[in-house]
Amino acid sequence: MNHHPGAWGQPLPAHAQFDMFNPGQSYRQAPKAAPITHTQQPLVTGTSVLGIKYEGGVMLAADNLASYGSLARFRDIQRLHPLGKQTVIAASGDMSDFQWLKKELDSILREENGLSLTDSHPSLSPQHIYDFLANLFYARRSKMNPLWNAMLVGGWDNKKNESFLGFVDLLGTTYSAPTLATGYGAHIATPLLREAYEDKAGIDGKGPLLTAEEAEKVLADCMKVLFYRDARSINKYQTATVTSEGVKISDSKSVETEWGFAESLRGYGAQNQ
Amino acid sequence: MSSIGTGYDLSVSTYSPDGRLFQVEYANKAVEAAGVAIGLKCTDGVILATERLLHSKLLVKGANRRIQSVDDHIGMATAGLLADGKHLGSRAREEAGSFRENYNDPITVQILADRLSGYTQAYTCYGSVRPFGISTLVAGVDKTGPRLFCIEPSGVHYGYRATAAGKGKALAKTELEKLLGAREGGIGVKEGVDEVARIIHLVHDDNKDKDFELEMTWVCEASGWKHAAVPQELLVEAERKARAALEEGMEED
Amino acid sequence: MALFDQRPAYAHEPTVAPIEHRFSPYSDNGGTILAIAGADFAVIAGDTRQSEGYSIQTRYARKVWQLTDNATLATNGFAADGKNFVKRVKQRLEWYEHAHHKPMGLKAIARMIQTMLYGRRFFPYYVYNILGGIEEDGTGAVYSFDPVGSYEREACRAAGAAQSLVQPFLDNQIYFKNQTPAPGAEAFVPGRLPMATVLGLVVDSFTSATERHIEVGDGLEMYVVMKEGRQTTDLTDEGQLPAGMKVEELGSMGEGRGEKTFLVSMPLKRD
Numbered sequence: 120m121n122h123h124p125g126a127w128g129q130p131l132p133a134h135a136q137f138d139m140f141n142p143g144q145s146y147r148q149a150p151k152a153a154p155i156t157h158t159q160q161p162l163v164t165g166t167s168v169l170g171i172k173y174e175g176g177v178m179l180a181a182d183n184l185a186s187y188g189s190l191a192r193f194r195d196i197q198r199l200h201p202l203g204k205q206t207v208i209a210a211s212g213d214m215s216d217f218q219w220l221k222k223e224l225d226s227i228l229r230e231e232n233g234l235s236l237t238d239s240h241p242s243l244s245p246q247h248i249y250d251f252l253a254n255l256f257y258a259r260r261s262k263m264n265p266l267w268n269a270m271l272v273g274g275w276d277n278k279k280n281e282s283f284l285g286f287v288d289l290l291g292t293t294y295s296a297p298t299l300a301t302g303y304g305a306h307i308a309t310p311l312l313r314e315a316y317e318d319k320a321g322i323d324g325k326g327p328l329l330t331a332e333e334a335e336k337v338l339a340d341c342m343k344v345l346f347y348r349d350a351r352s353i354n355k356y357q358t359a360t361v362t363s364e365g366v367k368i369s370d371s372k373s374v375e376t377e378w379g380f381a382e383s384l385r386g387y388g389a390q391n392q
Numbered sequence: 393m394s395s396i397g398t399g400y401d402l403s404v405s406t407y408s409p410d411g412r413l414f415q416v417e418y419a420n421k422a423v424e425a426a427g428v429a430i431g432l433k434c435t436d437g438v439i440l441a442t443e444r445l446l447h448s449k450l451l452v453k454g455a456n457r458r459i460q461s462v463d464d465h466i467g468m469a470t471a472g473l474l475a476d477g478k479h480l481g482s483r484a485r486e487e488a489g490s491f492r493e494n495y496n497d498p499i500t501v502q503i504l505a506d507r508l509s510g511y512t513q514a515y516t517c518y519g520s521v522r523p524f525g526i527s528t529l530v531a532g533v534d535k536t537g538p539r540l541f542c543i544e545p546s547g548v549h550y551g552y553r554a555t556a557a558g559k560g561k562a563l564a565k566t567e568l569e570k571l572l573g574a575r576e577g578g579i580g581v582k583e584g585v586d587e588v589a590r591i592i593h594l595v596h597d598d599n600k601d602k603d604f605e606l607e608m609t610w611v612c613e614a615s616g617w618k619h620a621a622v623p624q625e626l627l628v629e630a631e632r633k634a635r636a637a638l639e640e641g642m643e644e645d
Numbered sequence: 646m647a648l649f650d651q652r653p654a655y656a657h658e659p660t661v662a663p664i665e666h667r668f669s670p671y672s673d674n675g676g677t678i679l680a681i682a683g684a685d686f687a688v689i690a691g692d693t694r695q696s697e698g699y700s701i702q703t704r705y706a707r708k709v710w711q712l713t714d715n716a717t718l719a720t721n722g723f724a725a726d727g728k729n730f731v732k733r734v735k736q737r738l739e740w741y742e743h744a745h746h747k748p749m750g751l752k753a754i755a756r757m758i759q760t761m762l763y764g765r766r767f768f769p770y771y772v773y774n775i776l777g778g779i780e781e782d783g784t785g786a787v788y789s790f791d792p793v794g795s796y797e798r799e800a801c802r803a804a805g806a807a808q809s810l811v812q813p814f815l816d817n818q819i820y821f822k823n824q825t826p827a828p829g830a831e832a833f834v835p836g837r838l839p840m841a842t843v844l845g846l847v848v849d850s851f852t853s854a855t856e857r858h859i860e861v862g863d864g865l866e867m868y869v870v871m872k873e874g875r876q877t878t879d880l881t882d883e884g885q886l887p888a889g890m891k892v893e894e895l896g897s898m899g900e901g902r903g904e905k906t907f908l909v910s911m912p913l914k915r916d
Contacts, residue, residue: 257725290670294706
């Protein structure tokens, strides 16, 4: 009988000879070294998410589409997720990774919330959640097993009484700015968002910020341009606001679009030649 | 104590000849030394309360709380060794968390009480461990409605409409019986808060016992069906009424 | 038939390779850093733009980090690695202080950075580091590193996107390359320039790099570390620095010998 723990419950194969003088040298062969392969590729994906700071808060926007390649597969997916009363995250990239992340963060927040009853410690601030995400994304990329997302974290810091907006992606890259956008939006929406922001606040950001209405308007404009130009987008999106009052996630909405011009485009409308 | 010196009280893995486990009985003694804990199941929620005895005047207000949150919708109060309560609390949170992970649904109070009682019972089976020196009231509102359980050091658990554990539990239970006996259809949480406060003040002996802080939590519509502390202003008002009722009672005597 | 035993390599290759999405754990976030040592001071500078490809991710991201009273570190390359590397360096410095009840000296930090970088020789931090500060003998010093830990002490070093633009300029101005002393004049000695001259060179380096390199711009942060007892008036006095500069004295980080660190910042062009 081989008493080595590795052999418990394993019957001897018929041909095996047990070496009773070397019980440690199990008859079982050393496992064949196979390289650990993690790296996946995103399957069901969400496109850009946008964020902007405004007077008294921060506003995020994301459309409701989760694509399967070029197929508009799921058209009623929420990509904004509240975490407690002062933080919202918005995800582009792989939706299954985002789903897993939501579950993970919800369970951490639930535990923190439960413990806060007994030891009355303050709840996790947007900065805490952002740093956690940055550490997680960087650790996963360092294991060559990334979470395939680019995320925005928006929040309101009740202690400092100021808004928070941060970016983190699958490489663990992090940065902050008064306006942020991921993916295609980084190219198309960022210039529009920066222009709107700086027109009022100035390039040093010291002037007055946009009002909530103005912020919502500029986000709607950006979502419209993205819908025109981004083939992985849909004209149905939600916005989230975080203020000292808490988190609000809007119902789905859409923007007015005009496709009449397309009739005159060769390859789109009726062909006249 | 007939058990002392017989040698049958040294380990939970040894019965006494008449079939008792003395270590478990000693654990119950630890519970009886603690300030009372009360659970009350209402028509529209549940209430947990403890009489937190202050062993020192230097303690920070609100320190060493005896009621813990287990999940969004469940709380637990312990009577006995505080550290044992903390341990069982973290075990309860693990159970609730793993239930959510596995079944994507909040755990019911019944299942949680069942699992905690199984855990508690395991500590009455081995010579290498000692039983928990606590009785635990587990209360919450789940898809089956308001629920209240009490787990004893032996590992048994019973469901209750109202119960108490700790010093003066007999008196508290009598009061609870009177309370619910007088109300056919049960009691609402708003009124329940006042009654529970009154009973804790009644059970407390100002002359013999140390000073105490009243600790009370609930799960009801007002708390968004989450386990949360009863708002301070309600608690203050409940305690004011409790003192007034007691003084009235004394005058009658 | 031996000829056909082994088919030529091209026969095995599929005509159309499947599109593979292999994950690359690195990125290049642009920007430039620079450090110059003086006799009793050091300047460590970096721009504040962070970019990826043609996109500016943010106009303010820190690349220069004060480590101790007498050491400041600039990082350039992959920003996520840079941030996490600095985090680990700071943690090691804290542990050192707990163990030895004094801050780590500059040359010790430099050696520690080498071992930390080389420790990741086979999955490197994609970061170019430049460490500047005051040596234990009171001299201003600059150490530069490659991503896997090769390092040396120098009088000056530029790294990052505009290294190839800035370093030749520094070679000429700091090391006096391609300059000849006037007949009978004293020989050139690198690392002895006055602070005002050095700061002027740093500003010129960055304004020029901003003009010619798309990844450089937005803002400039210059950390000036000064030996204890050195006059700080040439920074703090009005009119000593070019207009539009903000000077901030950074508080002492521990029980040093009285070295002082200043943060001098100014805007750069944003286009």
